[in-house]
Amino acid sequence: MNNKLFTFLAPLLGYIDNGRFFREPFRWLYVIFAVLNLLFPIAILVKVIDTGFFKFAEGKAIFAFILIFIILCGGAWASYLLWMNRKNKLKEVIQEDNEFIAIPVVSHLTQTVGEWLGLYIGVVGTLCSLIIALLAANELQYVMPVSTGIFFLMPIYGFLIVVFARLLAELYRALAVIANNTKKLTKTEAKTEAKLEDIEDIEEI
Template identity: 95%
Template structure:
């Protein structure tokens, strides 16, 4: 009875120690982000309709918005695939024999957020701002506040975001790998030293 009293938390602690406590909630977080990306174009469309844009806008502006909406749908689908792909690979990041678990998970999330943000700024942002600048700068500027003057810089911004996010993620990941490998290497040596000490005593 005393043993159950003192060990009833062991399953929960084991769940935390083996990494599932970090991995499973993050996998669901990735799914939530993926679904929110799918809903984003719909939210933009609802907002535009609610503002009465289609009632007073000219044909050129409506055509520009349709093109932008198609781009947003493509970006939403690409972002959904990105988050779901990274969700499936999240399990590979955490190994049950690793001592340091939270660092790889946060590193993976940092990399994924950087890839997602870089995709939106570098591809979706560039195309949307280009369409607004060419077709309907005055009509759509207040509906979708995208900077039209620096659209040629957005691919560079997107690329840099992906690179620096990956760099930061790899720094954290390298730290965790070094720490885990150091502990694994130290384990056998410690056991061998203990055996040698026992032999010397004999």
């Protein structure tokens, strides 16, 4: 009875120590982000319909919105694939023998968010702002406030976001690798010293 009373938390603590406590919720978080990306174009479409855009807009503006909606759908699908791909690779980031687990998870999330933002700003944002600037800048900007004057800078912004997010993620990852390797090296040295002591004891006998 006493053993059960003091060890009932052991499964939960083991769940935390082996990394599943961090890995599984984050994998579900990635799935949620992936699904939200699929719903994003639908939310934009509903918003545009609610504003009555199709009632007062000219044909050129409606055509521009259709093109933008197609681009948003493509970006949403690409984002969905990105988040699902990173979700599948999250298991490789966390190994059960690692002492430091949270750092690799946060590093992986930082990298994925950077890639996602870079995709939306560098590709989707550039194409959408270009279409608005060329076809219907005045009308569409009321329902989709996208900057049209700096569309040529958006690919650069997207690229820089991906680079700096990757840099930050690799810094986190490097800290985790150094810490884990140091911990493993310390354990190995301790085992080696213990074996040497055993050998010395045997030789003395």
